[in-house]
Amino acid sequence: MKQLLMLLALVAPAFAQDAKPEFKSRPLFNGKDLTGWHGEGYVVEDGAIACTPQGRNLVTDDTFADYILDFEFKLTPGANNGIGIHYPGTGDSAYVGMEVQVLDSTDPKYKDLKPYQFHGSLYTLVPAKQGLLKPVGEWNKERIVVDGPNVRVEVNGEVALRANLDELNKQFPKHEGAKRRGGHLAFLGHGDRVLFRNLNITELPPGANSAGAAGAGFTRIFDGKTLTGWKTEKDGDESWVPINGILKHIGTAKNPSQLWTEKEYGDFTMVFDWRWNGTGPKMQRPIILPDGTEKKGADGKSETVEVQELDSGVYVRGNSKSQVNLWNWPVGSGEVYGYRTDGSQSAEVRAGVTPKEKADHVLGEWNRTLITVKGDRLTVIVNDKKVIDKAQLPGMPAKGKIALQHHGASIDFANIWIRDL
Template identity: 35%
Template sequence: MRRSMSGRGRWLWAWLPLGVAWVGCRAVGPGASEAEPGFVSLFDGRSLEGWQVVDGPPDGYVVEDGLLVCTERGGKLYTTRQYGNFILRFEFRLPEGANNGVAIRAPLGDDPAYVGMEIQILEETAALKGKWGPLRPAQFHGSVYDVVPARQGALRPPGQWNTEEIHVEGRQIRVRVNDQTVLEADLNDVRDPEVIRRHPGIFRERGHIGFLGHGDRVEFRNIRLKGLPDGPAGRTEGFTALFNGRDLTGWRGWVDPRKWAKMSAEERVVARSEADREMQRNWRVENGVLVYRGKGYDNLCTRGEYGDFELVCEWKIGPHSDSGVYLRGVPQVQIWDPYTPPVEGGREVGSGGLYNNQRHASRPLTRADRPVGEWNRFRVVMVGDRVHVFLNDQLVVRDTVLENYWDRGRPVPARGPIELQAHTTPVWFRELWIREIPTR
């Protein structure tokens, strides 16, 4: 139900491996335990320093007797910092019928249970009595809300303090309540197309931690966190490399599919040979990076074909460059320069949009490009004909149909290659990884 940290009074200093400098925090508050190595307090017991109220009244969260209290006014309370991999520990107390949640890897806007993730906080006595009507398994306490269900029965009776630990590392999420493991989730195991469509947040790499009030009083204390190293772009957890960093193995040249469909078998052999020669002439590997140096429209295509997948790639461009990534051979997730004047022809909206769409959204939700010449990262999720696109960990396309540019009257193919678009200007690609999602 989407309605939601430390030690004794001494200073703790710890290095968090999250690209942030030294952090000092004072651990105070009732029930505070001895400091665990590597953990820092997120709540000083006196103020909301390090936190921000979003989408709620200023008095939705207050400090009372060293406790962080979500009042009946509720709303969302987020950390000012963002986190990727971490272990979060805290204590909480629920009156009967209380509902809250813990946001993880969440952006500040929209509903964190969908654009981020929510670990459910829900008093189970009232839930089992039917206060909220019939609940789905993944709506009970400790669940990744509406995604992965937790085991019930670990909560103490209403009014008693509970302990909780949320361990988030890559795609692995573990939740322990009162020293009992209630959830062991591998997000790569989420294969239901409807869940993937509704919850793009399960693919986010980092974001804010928060408490999500829903009009019920809930008390927190002893809130502390240990940062864990961020993982590589896509080198683990089910991904395979599309580019080996040395040569063009696994790739071939591009032939316009409209022309291909009209060719004889003999003509196709000739066209394929010419396309591969152009690929070798214009695409090259420089210092482990794929680079296009030609002056034409010579896309680079994977030899393999893919159905439903998660794709990670990093790219950079020069001034006025124009490129993109074709999904199942259909153009395209757009790449271009939104900064170098004159900015015109749609470039001002930024990269990541489904450029050739006509009936469905073609523009990105926000401009998330880094400055020209810097590396950017796409994370693209495609299930059926629907696409999520993250650019630099910002959701720029959400659950949008990719239209078939080659044949507007037909849906996109069920399978097809990944293609890197060449558009007369230099473009660089690296860290190309793909994970097939067996939804069918």
């Protein structure tokens, strides 16, 4: 762990080297239907999403971490709604996630509300500046910026709220939502008529925790804008999309395949960020013991737990067998499935490629992973925890290309750096 701390002390923020990066936004609502959303009680009227008397939660299918959300909204007298951020998808969104209030703060019936209940506030956490809304019935513009622990809300061009979630965690240790750093977006209706339109999102890379090359011998192998230096296995592969410093894999894209580096590597340390940007089907997956075997029940069958099936990984040295898994299995990311499940390998090898713990952050949040390959030994660190320590991979090629694996799940990569050893 001392070596890890020294390494992280050497690397510098990647995007600090880029002056005024240009970020692109994309629509979060197509203006025609609710594709990309799920929930109840919302309809589309004249290019806007309208909350009906049955309106409760309307949730994005995708998850988001760092982003800029721009939208317009129109209130009716006394209307109450909200914007859920970092919502895990189930539970009370104002507490398991966080709620940015959408409210007709001028209505007399709300005169006795607590400060954190008025428009733009983080419900139960931080009050927002008032007096920024246009008269009821007119369209307002709002921007919500989430950058790591920092949250900013702007109403009609003026800053209404600034908050730091790390500080809020200290003030409100029981608030689960303030601990999260990613999740779904949602409209949180109470049956009042509110309209939303022109929803656009600008996804941002995890800049505060990015790895750079200053003084550490690292080279950036994803430029944040193009696939220069990379090649897909199949022609016409539309699944890998670079935008705003993020390399997005779109699970439903045409002709998906693995994405390979053009260069080969021998001994190296690779540093990258990654996160699941969508959800997966519910499946039963085995509980893996420290020796790499599956835990058995009294009936001799493998014990399982239900998880969202999310699966990707990194092939090292051109070899799918030496794949460092990124997945939502109970065993956690970092496992080398091809060796763990190979009965011809020794017990020591199979135990060595089994993670010591599941160090993954909750779904939707960014993870930081370091992969070091030296000789036939592999070390994997996930979120500052060494989950694989100099595991032996017998027969692994001495040199080869690196691949980001496609396995159907939507995943984001960012800040991909490498250092030859």
